[in-house]
Amino acid sequence: MRAVRVTLASATAVALAAVVAGCTEKSDAKSGGGDHVIKVTAADDSCEVSKKEFPAGHIQLDVENKGSKVTEVYVLYPDDRIVTERENIGPGTSQKVTAEVKAGSYQIACKPGMKGEGYRQQVKATGGGSAAERDPKLDEAVAAYRKYAQQQADETLPLAKKFAEAVKAGDLEAAKKAYAPSRIGWERTEPVAESFGDIDPKVDLREDGLKSDQDPEKDWTGWHRIERSLWKDKKLTDRDKELADVLIKDLEDWQDKVNEAEITPTSMANGAKELLDEVATGKVTGEEERYSHTDLVDFKANVEGAEKSYELLKPVAAKNDPKLTAELDKQFAALDKLLDQYREDKDSYDFTSYDKVGKDQRKELSDGVNALAEPLSKLAAAVVTK
Template identity: 80%
Template structure:
């Protein structure tokens, strides 16, 4: 779960042959004269862009964080739908994110501390860009992923209803049993869900993710609010019944909107990396499911979602970068094997409670995630590379 709505799939986000680099580096970009490169310099109080007008088509945001806080950078539509973003940009580091945009008005936002609406710059995309012809296999991958995302949303509603029915019945043990499995479909396709901006804060925010001024008792809704009632408060009230009904309402909204997400090959690849970031920043640390300790269920679902995107894109990526595909196959297999040691069998989602996982084992999991995340950050470039 992100502290702010995290995107990747919404908007006209697509193909670019520039490598998506996630390495921490501070050297100045040598592509600053390229019309399709926008340098973004973030600090704790400013968000400067090298140009406020650039042509449609491929764009690369070359982001440098000169502040003292970890930041995020977004490319937004005027209504705050997210075209693309990159989070967890540490002080003194530079990261790159690629997209394809159509002509129109947009905003670039820097979010010091990864909180709030951010510091924004209005930018204009002119109509001069021309989209590259796409490999038909990539169109097939997009179609298959769109179907997968819809299936996950469709399958989530019945499972979530089992959970919320137990909450409304006051059956704490039944609600606990249904909680983690009700979240699997969401976790598998989280970047799609978060791309709509307004759904994630309603259903998946943690208490420390609330915006300044929000009241946890009045404004906090969703799975994690109910998680607190079940495992920490150990009681269910009329308020929890109201929250259960609201969760189903919000998840139904998500289910109905999944088909409206604009999904592209590059956004699929970037979304796979975002799912690994979800694991690294929430699941491995134990912050996500701090009361239920069901983090490994979310962890596995995030990895499954990332692997689904990768598998669909793999035939094209293999032609363009066979070595990368070999490394990704290796690292996905290693992480899957490691996760399987924490569940009763490979068909169940009955995982070890995360508070029973030792610090050494948590580090082993973290190392496996990092070993996969680095090559996965290169998948988007491999998908659109020209041989």
């Protein structure tokens, strides 16, 4: 489950791609200024920006966290849809986020502690602005990834329906057996989960992700709500049977939205990196599958989805930064090998129950994910480098 957020509604949304390091703004960044560079100073109780109006096109956020808490910075549309984001900005650290925006109104938000609505500034991009030129191979990569995402959605529905049928029949054991397989396709496409509208919080929300004004019994839907009933409550109620139908409806909606989703080369790259950050800081603790302990199934699917994104972008990235792709090849192989140690069968998706994975082993998994996430954070920049 990606961090809970309002997401892009459709492909008609304004096109924007976030990358880690500068593109056309590199000279501006070095000099610390320029019309396209916005300095963002985040603190525990404020979010200051150096300018509230700037030309449309490429912009660069120079973010500095002067607070005592880890923070995250967002660029948002007026209705709170996410344009771009950068999470896990530690106290006393700085990061750069490059984006391409069209003319219009936006908000820049800082969220100390990575919680709540945060502190916001209204900003405006002026003029016409233009889309950045990109290698035709990147368009091929986007088309191939969309096809991959569609395949995952199409393959997920029959597995999810099998799970839902077992839930509605009140068959606990059959539902438990069908649970993890029904989630694999979704977990593989999580690098671009934000492009599927509001599907993510509907199908993959954990209980601790609910807002303070939401009732777990009324407002919590998706796999993890039923997971709790299966493994913690050890019984299936009429509400669970209703939720099984809701899950299928939401997944069918996902299946329909893949074809129109806003997917870009940089959203593929940055989404993969953000997902691995989430794995390292959240999922590796066992929070994701806290009742079923099927976390390693999720991990493997997440890594496969990130690796698919990378492999499609690799032809361009390798041309621009061969050392980076060599390192990514090495780290993906190392993490795949590490995860495969927990397979019950090398040709299956049967993994060791995560409650049997010790503290040292979890640390090893976390270190492996972090070792991959660091070079992966540079992939988007390598993709757009001329």
